[in-house]
Amino acid sequence: MPAIKEKRTKVSEQKPELRAKNFNEVSLGYSDADAKEEAGRCLQCKKPTCKAGCPVEVDIPEFIKFIQDGDFKSAISKIKEKNNLPAICGRVCPQESQCEKYCVLGKKYEPVAIGRLERFAADHEISSGVFAGIEMPKAKGKKVAVIGSGPAGLSAAADLVRMGYTVHVFESLHDTGGVLRYGIPEFRLPKKILDIEVENIRKLGVEFKLNMVIGKILTLDELFKDNFKAVFLGTGAGLPHFLHIPGENFNGVYSANEFLTRVNLMKAYRFPEYDTPVAIGENVSVIGAGNVAMDSARVALRLGAKKVSIVYRRSEKEMPARQEEIEHAKEEGINFEILTYPTRVLADINGSVEGMECIRMELGEPDASGRRSPVPIKGSEFIMKMNTVISAIGQSPNPLLFQATPALKTTERGTVVANENGATVMPGVFAGGDVVTGAATVIKAMGAGKAAARAINEFLK
Numbered sequence: 020m021p022a023i024k025e026k027r028t029k030v031s032e033q034k035p036e037l038r039a040k041n042f043n044e045v046s047l048g049y050s051d052a053d054a055k056e057e058a059g060r061c062l063q064c065k066k067p068t069c070k071a072g073c074p075v076e077v078d079i080p081e082f083i084k085f086i087q088d089g090d091f092k093s094a095i096s097k098i099k100e101k102n103n104l105p106a107i108c109g110r111v112c113p114q115e116s117q118c119e120k121y122c123v124l125g126k127k128y129e130p131v132a133i134g135r136l137e138r139f140a141a142d143h144e145i146s147s148g149v150f151a152g153i154e155m156p157k158a159k160g161k162k163v164a165v166i167g168s169g170p171a172g173l174s175a176a177a178d179l180v181r182m183g184y185t186v187h188v189f190e191s192l193h194d195t196g197g198v199l200r201y202g203i204p205e206f207r208l209p210k211k212i213l214d215i216e217v218e219n220i221r222k223l224g225v226e227f228k229l230n231m232v233i234g235k236i237l238t239l240d241e242l243f244k245d246n247f248k249a250v251f252l253g254t255g256a257g258l259p260h261f262l263h264i265p266g267e268n269f270n271g272v273y274s275a276n277e278f279l280t281r282v283n284l285m286k287a288y289r290f291p292e293y294d295t296p297v298a299i300g301e302n303v304s305v306i307g308a309g310n311v312a313m314d315s316a317r318v319a320l321r322l323g324a325k326k327v328s329i330v331y332r333r334s335e336k337e338m339p340a341r342q343e344e345i346e347h348a349k350e351e352g353i354n355f356e357i358l359t360y361p362t363r364v365l366a367d368i369n370g371s372v373e374g375m376e377c378i379r380m381e382l383g384e385p386d387a388s389g390r391r392s393p394v395p396i397k398g399s400e401f402i403m404k405m406n407t408v409i410s411a412i413g414q415s416p417n418p419l420l421f422q423a424t425p426a427l428k429t430t431e432r433g434t435v436v437a438n439e440n441g442a443t444v445m446p447g448v449f450a451g452g453d454v455v456t457g458a459a460t461v462i463k464a465m466g467a468g469k470a471a472a473r474a475i476n477e478f479l480k
Contacts, residue, residue, distance in 0.1 A: 025128040028057040030135055035350040039320055042205040042288035045347060046110075051089075054139040058087035061131050064123050069133060072121040074466025075108075075174070077101045079118055079133055086136055094140040096151040102137075103177035104170065104216050104465065106145060107199060109138025110208050112462040113341050145215055153223065159183040161479055164247040166233045166420070169197025170461045171452025172253030173217065174468030175475075176225045179251075182476050186224070187247075189231040197255050198453075199461070201280045204314050205288040206321075234423035239448060249447045249475045252435060253468060254420060256453035260413045262306065266364030267410070271300060271372030275307070275315045275411035282318055290322075300406020301325040304375055306361055307411035308338040311458075313345065315409045316353050328354040328403070330361060332380050332393040358382070360393065362400070364408055375403045416454045432457055441471030442478075449475055 031047040032038075038045050049057065061083045069079045077098055085094035098105045114134035122130035144150060161184055165176045168190040180186045194200060195217045199208060221227065231237065239250055259274030261267050278297070286293040303319040305312050308331040316327045329348070331338060334357050338345060349355070358380045365374040379399035382391035415433040428436040428444045434457055441449040451467030453459055 023062075023124070023128065024056075024060050027060065027129045027132045027135075028053050030132075035347075035352075038206065039317075039351040042321055044209055045206050048142055049135055049139040051091075051143075054086050054091075054136060055089060057132050058083045058136060060124060061087070062124055068121040068123060069118045069131075072118040073101075074117065074462050075102045075469055077118075077137075082140060083131065083133070083136055086140060091140060091143045092147075092149075092151065095144045098137060098140055099151055099153065101469075102465070103174055103220060105137050106141035106212050107170075107208060107216055108462055108465070109134050109136075109141055110212070111199075111203060113460055115342065117462065145212075150219060153181065155181065155223070156183040158185065159479075161185065161248045162187065162246055163475060163479075164189060164242045164250045165253060166250065167191075167197055167253035167255055167452075167454075168195040168217075168227060169253055169255045169452065169464065170199060171255070171454075171464040171468040171471075172197065172251065173220055174465040175251045175253060175451065175472045176468075177220045177223060178469055178472035179475060180220075180224045182472065184476075184479075186226065188225055188227045189233050189237075190227060190229050191232040193229055195227055195229070197253075201283045202276070202311070202314075204279065204282070204318050206317070207314065232419070234420035239420075239424050239445070243447065248479055249449065251441070251468070251471050251475065252420070252443075252448065252450035252454055253452050253464070254416060254454045255464075256414045256434075256458045257417045258415045258433070259410065260415065261410050262361060262412065264361060264363050266366060266372075266375075267408075269364055269366040269372050270370050271298070271366075271406055272364060272408045273410070274414075275305070275311045275409055276414055278315055278409050279311070279318065282322070287322060297322060298407075299324050300372070302405040303327045303407040303409065304330050304356075304361075304403060304405045305409045305411055306330050307413075308333075308340055308345075309411065309413075310340045310344055312409075312411035313340045313348050313353075315411050317348055317351060319407065319409065320351060320353065324407070326354060327352075328356050328405075330356045330359050330375075330377065330403075332358065332360040333390060334358055334382060337382075337390045356403070358393065360395065361408075365402070372406055372408055373404070375405055375408060377401055377403055414453075414458050416457075439470070440474035441467060442474055447478065449478075 082097040119130040165188045259276040303324045305316045380393040383394040386392045435450040441451040449471040451471045452464030
């Protein structure tokens, strides 16, 4: 048996000085040889703990073995038995805290690059133009409505149609994808990849109805009257949070939701082909340190900002963003103002942002989340000069649907109350993803969609 390769196979990336000025994808993915080399590191454990870390239950060792053998077609077929969005998951899912976290090889060496291998299998299928066939069951003759075409909705819809149901997806915006299209930058998830994945779901038989704001155009009661036998709510979390400090209404203050949606919706990543009115000053501060904050900072840099700073009240150790995203941001020249908390936004006589007053912090005892609580250092106030402030400190579900559906039970955080299978207090209404958990990851939303699809199937039996 050949010696185990301790470190994972490197993946090609755009150089930082180049990618900081364009919206092309940062990671270039594995070649055939690289993928086979990395797949060869898998121990093919008899009890593969990596599978337990996958929210959508992909048979990881099996698809990796196919790649090792050079059978790339079988690899993607195996993945698609469970995962309807492999090219997306391989790009944006935090594998390091899920499947790769439980990789047995990772106990002593670097874990197998499961995410990169999943992306490779999906990209190989896309480049070949020959897509794996999926055997469809006999139609059950029952209709299910899916509200929202983000990761939870797409996953639930694909699984339900593969169970034999007639599935209609209602999307409030003019195109599909939800956060995948409007929240994630082009350099992390190209729109052409999303379009291909959605089209594959459409080919399964899922019908998409765009520009349909459920709660306004149609209510849940009206959907049931239209002979839908069950409804899945996958409407995500689109209501941004702010710090509620003085000056947040000045010109030049964005929520990360608004900022990233504008850039994606108006195709700013294809400037000058599309002239997009997203005003960015030379100095930009992004409040927060999650993946959305990193995305906002790196987009601002690509739109022409001279200096971009991440402003975070804890230390780097507590940052919730993926380590890969933090490293990419640093490589591109993003400045990190850690242990810093904004206290007010400052503006000129025209009401446009010109600075932000902040205070230095130190870490105290751990809070309920287990992270050490930041405590202000008295007398440490200072001013940061800037023209743009982006708040990326989280978001909650949009309350529009709940206002039109008082029978739905919600929490103090504005999320829908649902059990582990997605069932809400309304019979026949299920929910999953960010609308239940608050802002989380793409793969967790997909897992919730999959669990709800199974529960809907049981309910309709």
